Amino acid sequence: MKQLTLTVILALLFSLTTLSCGSQKVAKASYPEYTSQGNTGTRQVTKVKEELDECEEESLNAPASELRAYASAVDEDRDFARQQAVMFAKANLVDQIESLVLNVMKGYRGKIKANGKAASEADIRQDAGFMAERMVENCRIICSNRYRMSDGTYECAVCISVPSDNAEKISGAIALSDDERLNVEFHEQEFRNSYREELERFRQMQKENK
Numbered sequence: 001m002k003q004l005t006l007t008v009i010l011a012l013l014f015s016l017t018t019l020s021c022g023s024q025k026v027a028k029a030s031y032p033e034y035t036s037q038g039n040t041g042t043r044q045v046t047k048v049k050e051e052l053d054e055c056e057e058e059s060l061n062a063p064a065s066e067l068r069a070y071a072s073a074v075d076e077d078r079d080f081a082r083q084q085a086v087m088f089a090k091a092n093l094v095d096q097i098e099s100l101v102l103n104v105m106k107g108y109r110g111k112i113k114a115n116g117k118a119a120s121e122a123d124i125r126q127d128a129g130f131m132a133e134r135m136v137e138n139c140r141i142i143c144s145n146r147y148r149m150s151d152g153t154y155e156c157a158v159c160i161s162v163p164s165d166n167a168e169k170i171s172g173a174i175a176l177s178d179d180e181r182l183n184v185e186f187h188e189q190e191f192r193n194s195y196r197e198e199l200e201r202f203r204q205m206q207k208e209n210k
Helices: 002-023 054-060 078-112 121-136 164-182 188-208
Strands: 026-035 038-048 066-075 140-148 154-163
Touching: 054 066, 054 140, 054 154, 066 078, 066 164, 078 121, 078 140, 078 154, 078 164, 078 188, 121 154, 121 164, 154 164, 164 188
Parallel strands: none
Antiparallel strands: 026 038, 066 154, 140 154
C-alpha cells in the first residue's frame, strides 16, 4: 500500500512538473562553449519564454497615428515607482523622436542634394530633443500596471503615447529652419517623402523586435 501511494505521489509530481513547464513554454537549448583553447564542447541549458507585460505589448502595437514608449520602475513607495516609470518612458520616447528626426533629416538632405551643404547632427539632435521634451509633457498614459513584490517593494509598468504627426511637425520645423540657415530652398514634398519612409522603417524595426 505504501509503495502504491508513493507511486501515485511521484506520478502526480511528474504530471504537475510537466504541466508547469508546458504552461511556461520551457525548452532546451545547446550552445558551444569557447575558451582560449577554442571550442571545448557544448553546454545545455533550459530556457523559459517570458511573458510580456500588458503595457509592453501596448507599446509594441502602436497604431499608425501614435508613437509609444514603455518603461518600468521599482520602489518602496508605489506612487514614486509610477512617477519614475513615467519619467523613464518619457525619456525613452524623446530618444525615439530624436533618432526619427535625425534619420528623416539625413534622408531629406540626400533627396534635395543641397550643394553639399549639411546640417550639424549635434544641432539637429539638440533641437529635436528640446522640442520632443515639450511634446511628451502632454503624453497620454494608455496602460499602467502595478505589482507588489515579495520584498515589500512595488513595480510599476507604464505605456505612454503621443500623436505621431507631432513628430512630423518637429521634423518639418527643424528642416525649414535649417534650410533657412543654410540658405537653401525648402522642398516640402521631398521632406514628406523622407518622413513617411523613415516612419515606416521605424515601425518595421519595432515589429521585428517583438
